[in-house]
Amino acid sequence: MPTLWHCQGVSLTHAPAGAVRQGSLRELNLALVLGRIAAAERPPSRADLATATGLTRATVSAVVEDLLAGQLVSESDPAPRSGAGRPARGLVLADQGPAGLGLEVNVDYLAVCVVDLAGEVRHRTVHRADLRPVAPADALAQLVEMAGAARDDAADQGLTLVGAALAVPGLVDDAGLVRLAPNLGWQDVPVPALLAEHPPLIEQVPGVPALVVDNEANLAALGELHSQPPGPSSFLHISGEVGIGAGIVLDGALFRGVRGWSGEIGHLPVHPEGRPCRCGGQGCLEQYAGQEAIVAAAGLVRAELPADTATARLAELAEAGDADALRALHDAGTALGVAVAGVVNLLDLDTVVLGGGYAALAPWLCPPVLAEIGARVLTAAWSPVTVRPSTLGAEAAAVGAAGSVVRRIVAQPAGWLARAG
């Protein structure tokens, strides 16, 4: 069985063309039943699935046998039942079998995680280091090493990695080329080709791309969208790291823009004639509310801080009432609020999620953000806006990346089953 680091993505949104063959009918039924199990609030019985899908009991039973044999679902404790008779056993997504690998390269950390079908994070490693002086090939080599350890840990837990998604803080084209990641200093980095030089970690199955490269703010927003319990279907998710990116979720889908470059909130000009930015512009939000700007404003010297402690140290100082840290966070929150107020005036979103490094700083960022919204958003008086930290914390992008792989497996389970058989 070939294992690859990269392949062309395949469309999951179209049914097979032409007449429905026996094989493809089975594929559709597998996806239909597995999708119902994934979406159910309580573990459904076979009878529940027959009702929900309109398939016959016999068909559901046959499909469930296939899913059980292929380690895609398992049987849970009996589902509670109000009527008479023996309680039926419920079906849940398996905690063994196929899993997704989530990867992230950011300015000051590398992150790797493994997420199982049920959405549980089964492995997580974060390595904090300043990646700016590191060549892209070397940064990716470090990430591959971490991913190898993750693969081994996953195997020990009965999990097989069948796809990977990599989050980068920049603009990525359809072929996985990183056109520009200004804070990393990456330009036109052919990530799939660089990863292909390493031994493969992924067991490829039909229907699941071995590697997808995407913007980290997009993947973090998708992670938030699919986190439990479900939140609103439209929101702005802001990833606050050294750079600041946003994922715009509208009606349950990521809005990518006309050419896929949406979400660059970090380069909204908040002081048009202000500080120069790495992007070539001036007065961009990042220069006032990016992690380095906050650290500097708090009087901390970034070079003297271990890479993993900048955000934690800020939170610690603010907690202790340090005036410089509190002022720095207030000013950053005000700049962030100016940009967010602009976005809300423009898009009329009612929920703003502070993710990435912002999640841990939310107690100090939320009040000035809300103050700017109150002062600047035309509809604020009668249409309140909620601002809250991400539930996924700082590694949301890696978790969102792995989750995006898992959703592809659930949407097209026949590929995995063909391999298992």
Next chain:
Amino acid sequence: MPTLWHCQGVSLTHAPAGAVRQGSLRELNLALVLGRIAAAERPPSRADLATATGLTRATVSAVVEDLLAGQLVSESDPAPRSGAGRPARGLVLADQGPAGLGLEVNVDYLAVCVVDLAGEVRHRTVHRADLRPVAPADALAQLVEMAGAARDDAADQGLTLVGAALAVPGLVDDAGLVRLAPNLGWQDVPVPALLAEHPPLIEQVPGVPALVVDNEANLAALGELHSQPPGPSSFLHISGEVGIGAGIVLDGALFRGVRGWSGEIGHLPVHPEGRPCRCGGQGCLEQYAGQEAIVAAAGLVRAELPADTATARLAELAEAGDADALRALHDAGTALGVAVAGVVNLLDLDTVVLGGGYAALAPWLCPPVLAEIGARVLTAAWSPVTVRPSTLGAEAAAVGAAGSVVRRIVAQPAGWLARAG
């Protein structure tokens, strides 16, 4: 037949519930055939329509007879035909029969127009005056008087007004209440109730709301979207008057936001600690690129200018090389460019249309807007953005409003035919 100024809007997007009755099948066929005629690039023959719709020739002929009898379509010159035989006559949307009334109240003008089924503007009146000192009821009374003259002119041309849409420069709720129009000074103005105090001008037919009230920037953007020849399906349309509003069109549909308040680009903060704005905020785009800001920066005294000449006078001075006017337009274009660059970074749109008063000032506004995009948009180097004036000019909102009525008639022609019968 009752004629009303206001009624509840009806949904046009859902097919009738339950089994398809004979009556509703006819309704669907009427809409199907009329929609094809409206969308065709060349006048289709009955045979073309049968091919395009999948209906039988006999059904198409019967439907076309109904549409002809009801003044919804007429026969044009013979369609060119490459094959053998007598050329068939083509069908076009009628230039008589039902029409839409477009209305606009803006800060310094009232506008009324009538658009026929084919999208032609058949009547247009603009009355320039400062509406800020005028009570909402009085402004609407003036508008009704203009609309009465428009109705009479339309009747002389064989047109019957079957619905109206009113554009206002502010936030409108689903019931037509203008929650806030800061530049007009309107707050919680019950427009439908105020209009209902006047004699009706609209002949109500099923399926077409007698009155819809909407944001002017939204209606102007819809006007641009449906103008000929068709442009891109995603763009930002900016209405630059005393206030500045935007309509965001994504994939051929207006993006209204979670609660319908999207598009307030005029309140994007371009100098967060700058000039106070009527909205209560500070440094909003309107304070630097709104019509009054440009007029003042050019050294003109607004009160000394007749209301209809502010934009024209600016263009005249700029044309003549007046240094103050050129600097004022350059500075306004720069402020506008800062805001537009933010929107493009956020939404990744590749087309920006300058509408309203900006259309006539585009020769001087476009260069600084493009310069800011070039300097501030992360993807500008490889993903160019087009900035161009609106094809509809200053009264785009009224034309867009009337066009929105016409599209409802085309989508649901049975209502008009029932009345005609």
